[in-house]
Amino acid sequence: MRDATDADGLTVGQASKRLGVTVRALHHWDEIGLARPSLRTASGYRLYTAGDLERLQRIVVYREVGLGLDRIQAVLDDATADVPAALRAQRAQVAERIDRLQQLSAGLDRMIDAHEHGLLLTAEQQAEIFGPQWNPEWLAQARQRYGGTTQWRQYAERSASRSPEEWQAITEAVAGVDRALADAMDAGVAPGSPEANRLVERHREIFSSYFPLTRQMQVCLGRRYEADPGFAAHYDGIRTGLATWFRRAVDASARAHGIDPDTATWE
Template sequence: MSSPAPSDADGLTVGQVSARLGVTVRALHHWDEIGLARPSLRTVAGYRLYTATDLERLHRIVVYRETGLGLDRIRAVLDDSAVDVPGALRAQRAQVAERIERLQGLGAGLDRMIEAHERGLLLTAGQQATVFGPGWDPDWPTRAREAYGDTTQWQQYAERSASRDVDDWQTVADAVAELDRALADAMDAGVEPGAPEADRLVERHREVFSSFFPLTRPMQVCLARRYEADPGFAAHYDGIRNGLAAWFRRIVDAAARAHGIDPDTATWE
């Protein structure tokens, strides 16, 4: 016949203490092994039993552990009369406050990341017009999200967008505008596809475009093809210089061939 379970007056088993305090049996065994909280009683069979005094110490250990104190510091707080307990707790409180501040910053960053994935561009319509010019369509990010939201490139774009403010986007817009002017000037000067200056402009385009997402050479070929074929893109480039979209595609194709890429079979990868 088994013996009846011990009462609180007799002492509590490890399992009972674990359930009562919400700590694991493994943790209780560890605290026993290191001498932090040892049960005062044993059954005839050698099982640990915790008294009310033991339980009070365990409760304090749990409270201090939840504040973030390490076990060695908890031991000192409990056993060393020379320890300034309020001072130790104030120091821990300061560390907790720092962690809270860091977590709040992380939370704000996550909010911006979520919003960037959903909206693409974290600027108001007015800010977009100021940065990108009056001809900018503020609905473009929404349409782009609908078209490309499930792509790796949209995710990369969103991650960059989440960390940018108005000034950052102005820097990007200025770099794009300077590149457009350089392309137009080179075409006006009669720069031929495959010429060193044309190849430098192709590389510059890839560098500038990395502000949005990494652009491989095959992807650049596909993008240049779209610049020429898409009415919206073609209107933009041909509005800068008539024929600029077609010329840009030719210099990109020539640079691709120089790197062993067949423009006719290039894919978005």
């Protein structure tokens, strides 16, 4: 490395600005022997010549397309290196990365949609799965009321990855446990009995398909089933008195797990 004047080349800072890379990167490339400045001034400043800058520009281009520094050094310094083959291999990796990013983008679109709308089903699919009594406007009302809650976020994130077939299976499971509750009430099963407790647990597990439902939350839900006219009408439409029987069964099951139904909160 011969002595030079500032007019003979660019300093590290000047090269950094010219190439759009950091001074730290240039220092690192110098340290590993990838791109060293050819000149040094009498005062000790390193200078990059026009030839150095050409090499640096090639490094920047290869780095932008994803080649690692070791691979870049081999391409630049190995006279036998097959540069087109290296670039084709890198292009294949870039294509795979683009495909993954496109899938990620589609997943994010579904997640956004689910957070904003609750279900990623058409009105026709909703009617087919949930029945003719289903009102799609209920989702907008639910989001307006619960959109800021943890449970809505959990529900939306599950909804984003759920297919119509999966929703159909959940709907059938909910209908099945409702029928089982009604049959148990008809058969005189007492709240707090082992059979009633099993049904309460089955209800909690199935309902957790929407969001994780704790026993305390289930107590709150049971009270709402009984007190809310809409929910009460649904359950009493299955069997008269079912909303109250279910609330009593949930309360009894909660007590068996050390929970006081009178002080249970949504947590």
